[in-house]
Amino acid sequence: MLKKILCAVDGSDYALKAAEFASDLAARYGAELTFLTVSKELKVTEEVKRFMHAEHLTGSPQYVLDEMTDRVLDQARERAKTHGIAKPKTEVKTGHPARAIVSYAERTGADVIVMGSRGMGDFEGLLLGSVSHKVSSMAKCTCITVK
Ligand SMILES: Nc1ncnc2c1ncn2[C@@H]1O[C@H](COP(=O)(O)OP(=O)(O)O)[C@@H](O)[C@H]1O
Ligand SMILES: [Mg+2]
Structure with missing residues (x-):
């Protein structure tokens, strides 16, 4: 019944709990597990470039974002490993998070999307994130x- 499980992760503890749940499901069903994170589209404006040049800042701002994205997926991979899933698939998309998650799920024929109830947002009191x-x-x- 479950062949393809898609788990959306954003670096939050909630998402890691979802990663744990998705990994357990994948192990029990022998399903393929994919972790997807939707990264921000970085717009390096001319103003930023001029500032970096003036301040002798080297490297690209994209680098920091990529490092963060790698970290998010590494943490999810760790969770999968503890459930005996050595090689989950990982994907990075950019754009509008909800739309990107849904269209990836449809394109790849995911049977289920697993996510956390909340994420990195800090609106206290909300039970469900946007x-x-x-x-x-x-x-x-x-x-x-996953709650
Ligand atoms: N950028 C993202 N990429 C992948 N998954 C995400 C992203 N943002 C949120 N999610 C998923 O949605 C869940 C709920 O997050 P969200 O609705 O953004 O709550 P909050 O408003 O608290 O940030 C997260 O635990 C994660 O599973
Ligand atoms: Mg959020």
């Missing part, structure tokens, strides 16, 4: 929001 809310309403497949 990405998890939008994904569950937009996706055609089953969604699991």
Whole structure:
């Protein structure tokens, strides 16, 4: 019944809990597991370039973002490993998080999307974040929001 599991991760503890849940599901069903993170589209404006040049800042701002993205996926991979899944797939997309998650799920034929109930946002008191809310309403497949 579950052949392809898509788990959306954003670096939050909630998402790691979702990664744990998705890994356990994948192990029990012998399903393929993919971790997807949607990264920000970095716009390095001329103003930023001039500032970096003036301050002798080397390297690209993209580097920091890429490092963060790698870290997010590494942490998820670690969770999968503890459940005996040595090589989960990992994907990075850019753009609008909820739309990117849903369209990736549809394109790849995911049977279920697993995500955290909350993420990196800091609106206290909310039980459900906007990405998890939008994904569950937009996706055609089953969604699991891990609490
Ligand atoms: N950029 C993202 N890439 C992948 N998954 C995400 C992203 N943002 C949120 N998610 C998923 O949605 C869950 C809920 O996050 P979100 O709705 O953004 O809550 P919050 O408003 O607290 O940030 C996260 O635990 C994660 O599973
Ligand atoms: Mg968020």
